[in-house]
Amino acid sequence: MNGWGIIRGLGVxxxxxxxxxxxxxxxxxxxxxxxxxxxxxSASTVxxxxxxxxxxxxxxxPEEFRYLPFxxxxxxxxxxxxxxxxxxxxxxxxxxxxxxxxERTTDPVTGRPVPAPVAFYIDIDICMxxxxxxxxxxxxxxxMDHDFEIASYDRKAEHIYAxxxxxxxxxxxxxxxxxxxxxxxxxxxxxxxxxSSKS
Amino acid sequence: xxxxxxxxxxxxxxSRYGDSLLADTRPGFGGYxxxxxxxxxxxxxxxxxxxxxxxxxxTGVDNFPEDQMEVVYHFYKTIGGPAFVxxxxxxxxxxxxxxxxxxxxxxxxxxxEAWDLLGIRFEGHPDLRRILMWEGFEGFPLRKDWRxxxxxxxxxxxxxxxxxxxxxxxxxxxxxxNNVQYPAAFDPxxxxxxxxxxxxxxxxxxxxxxxxxxxxxxIVVNLGPQHPSTHGVFRMVxxxxxxxxxxxxxxxGYLHRNHxxxxxxxxxxxxxPFTDRLDYISSMSNNFGYALAVEKLMDVHPPERAEYIxxxxxxxxxxxxxxxxxxxxxxxxxxxFTPALYAIEERELILDIFEAASGSRMMCNYFRFxxxxxxxxxxxxxxxxxxxIDRLPRKLDEFERYLTKNDIVRVRCEGVGVxxxxxxxxxxxxxxxxxxxxxxxxxxxxxxYSIYDRFDFDVAYGLHGDIYxxxxxxxxxxxxxxxxxxxxxxxxxxxxxxxGKPQYQVRVPAGEAYGRVEGPxxxxxxxxxxxxxxxxxxxxxxxxxxxxxTSLSTMAKNQKIADVVALLGSIDIVLGEVDR
Numbered sequence: 001m002n003g004w005g006i007i008r009g010l011g012v013x014x015x016x017x018x019x020x021x022x023x024x025x026x027x028x029x030x031x032x033x034x035x036x037x038x039x040x041x042s043a044s045t046v047x048x049x050x051x052x053x054x055x056x057x058x059x060x061x062p063e064e065f066r067y068l069p070f071x072x073x074x075x076x077x078x079x080x081x082x083x084x085x086x087x088x089x090x091x092x093x094x095x096x097x098x099x100x101x102x103e104r105t106t107d108p109v110t111g112r113p114v115p116a117p118v119a120f121y122i123d124i125d126i127c128m129x130x131x132x133x134x135x136x137x138x139x140x141x142x143x144m145d146h147d148f149e150i151a152s153y154d155r156k157a158e159h160i161y162a163x164x165x166x167x168x169x170x171x172x173x174x175x176x177x178x179x180x181x182x183x184x185x186x187x188x189x190x191x192x193x194x195x196s197s198k199s
Numbered sequence: 200x201x202x203x204x205x206x207x208x209x210x211x212x213x214s215r216y217g218d219s220l221l222a223d224t225r226p227g228f229g230g231y232x233x234x235x236x237x238x239x240x241x242x243x244x245x246x247x248x249x250x251x252x253x254x255x256x257x258t259g260v261d262n263f264p265e266d267q268m269e270v271v272y273h274f275y276k277t278i279g280g281p282a283f284v285x286x287x288x289x290x291x292x293x294x295x296x297x298x299x300x301x302x303x304x305x306x307x308x309x310x311x312e313a314w315d316l317l318g319i320r321f322e323g324h325p326d327l328r329r330i331l332m333w334e335g336f337e338g339f340p341l342r343k344d345w346r347x348x349x350x351x352x353x354x355x356x357x358x359x360x361x362x363x364x365x366x367x368x369x370x371x372x373x374x375x376x377n378n379v380q381y382p383a384a385f386d387p388x389x390x391x392x393x394x395x396x397x398x399x400x401x402x403x404x405x406x407x408x409x410x411x412x413x414x415x416x417x418i419v420v421n422l423g424p425q426h427p428s429t430h431g432v433f434r435m436v437x438x439x440x441x442x443x444x445x446x447x448x449x450x451x452g453y454l455h456r457n458h459x460x461x462x463x464x465x466x467x468x469x470x471x472p473f474t475d476r477l478d479y480i481s482s483m484s485n486n487f488g489y490a491l492a493v494e495k496l497m498d499v500h501p502p503e504r505a506e507y508i509x510x511x512x513x514x515x516x517x518x519x520x521x522x523x524x525x526x527x528x529x530x531x532x533x534x535x536f537t538p539a540l541y542a543i544e545e546r547e548l549i550l551d552i553f554e555a556a557s558g559s560r561m562m563c564n565y566f567r568f569x570x571x572x573x574x575x576x577x578x579x580x581x582x583x584x585x586x587x588i589d590r591l592p593r594k595l596d597e598f599e600r601y602l603t604k605n606d607i608v609r610v611r612c613e614g615v616g617v618x619x620x621x622x623x624x625x626x627x628x629x630x631x632x633x634x635x636x637x638x639x640x641x642x643x644x645x646x647x648y649s650i651y652d653r654f655d656f657d658v659a660y661g662l663h664g665d666i667y668x669x670x671x672x673x674x675x676x677x678x679x680x681x682x683x684x685x686x687x688x689x690x691x692x693x694x695x696x697x698x699g700k701p702q703y704q705v706r707v708p709a710g711e712a713y714g715r716v717e718g719p720x721x722x723x724x725x726x727x728x729x730x731x732x733x734x735x736x737x738x739x740x741x742x743x744x745x746x747x748x749t750s751l752s753t754m755a756k757n758q759k760i761a762d763v764v765a766l767l768g769s770i771d772i773v774l775g776e777v778d779r
Binding site for chain 1: 355356357359360361362363364365366367368465466468469470471472473537541544547548551554555556557558559562564572573576582585586589590597600601602603604605606607608609701703704
């Protein structure tokens, strides 16, 4: 019959339309602006409305999510910041758009290179968020951040991250990637135990 | 039986052309060189006698510093089987090679591309022009002795980054500093691109003959570059009589960034995230193709679990790309955004899975040579199962109930933009466009890669070659993808996902490899030549949406202009891949 396909199709949109309100009535207030509500709306069992209303609501970010790189430092008991980076340059070499600049420290007396960066720059306008630097870093010193709200008013002043802006404590890293952190700590402990038992 | 006779046919051919053929015996290379003057007759015999009716890819290679330019052709049979690789060589200074357009019209754009980027002139080509760069561009960028502005080094990594890295913005080196400034004699208001005038004239001259009794003016209309139907920055120049399209030429290159030159500067690993940005809807498939090509060269094989994860990701990608393209086809038909948003819901759920596994929704960068980056995190496999077993089939049924029998969809799509079977093969169409025309050619079946030979699935194909069949083929392919996914989820073993230790600089032995996958848009191929150094010597992408556009003008002929919009939607192009 002519037009029957359209009517059937309209039935689908109509169901979607009423489904939204029915679900809202059924679930009540907890559906919006709560973490639980966002989780439900991004699960495969979702019914009704699907949209997450940013910035009041934010999507739940999985652990592996990557945005910009940052450098991890450990806080020693003396309160000193111990930067994990040894300025080996692997991240700068593997970086596909070549957005990492590292200046290695040299010992003023001997003139030999010291394993620490004196300067570290990442041009975030060029960074393509691929995560290679974090993946291939042998010292777990550079990691990918979860913070994606980086808009600024002045790209010239703010879009090249220098060492101070890149450094974040290991505690922060643990908070955004608990599983990765635990895994890396365990393997580090294991390595340390091996070396100490050898010596 | 058919296959057998054809393989005899090729033996026969090889002995008959023995004098002008020379096997490529360089270690790691294969195929045959043919003398330039014998290229066209040999290809004619190859097509008509040996059954290699599908010319998949044309690649120009610059053998600098030798005075030698090479063109590599990959021929296939549409009944399946491995490639026949043919190569022609010519001097770098006077690079002229006979065009294969009379035999395989599908090479039209690919030959244009080789002319544009490498300066290889194809004699007998009907419309050899710059296709990606603009008219008036100086030089041929893919030649090894061509250097881009602010050239730093032949290969990455650049020396200036480490150990004495002083940050520098390239714009600081720009003579105009922070802002654009026009050269002295240049007035943007008065400027008409030289190529465009020729293009319009060419289109109108084509239409002069065969005027109907009803005398109307022929007019040239530009659809695009800024037009909602083009899904990006893309232009179709159409010559019209009334509402009927007399001829059409696609104009592209607005998003051109010379992906291949970037690829040749990069190291092998560095290319992986760049492949994401080709067809940015289906980055997992792009990763897959590139990984296959380089793995062929390195002769490494991923462990079982990684193979299954790859297939799962590739099939999810196919599903999301198809449902997305159908959604936007309906957009083009005028059902503004309701179907597209229903499609985006399902896509969003699949992207959540990609994000959990790879860290990014669209730019996945998930594959490595010899495996995948990391195993699926806890709970992701369960999420995929929920989707594949419950949600996606249910939603696909709903989608079909919504659209398939809709009278408006049928009236707008049935019998519109027909591509006949022989045209589709000749024009090297791929993917759903080829299959909708009645050629059940799917790389997963025709030349199985990875572990696709283990799965039980059917190749969807249409009979009419119109827009409606392309839609139906996509829907059926989504069902088949779900079938593969169910089997893969059932059989996925445990174990490692990567062979050996991850390396940031892989050693790739010298040689050539062509890795191809059945991407959502069609056959996606990566042709890689390594000379044993850390960077690929040649890196070429056979981009399905680019080559599928070759058939657009054939499809659009004598259609109504409003249908051209739907036609473009049915080819399903992604400009990131078209323009590269």
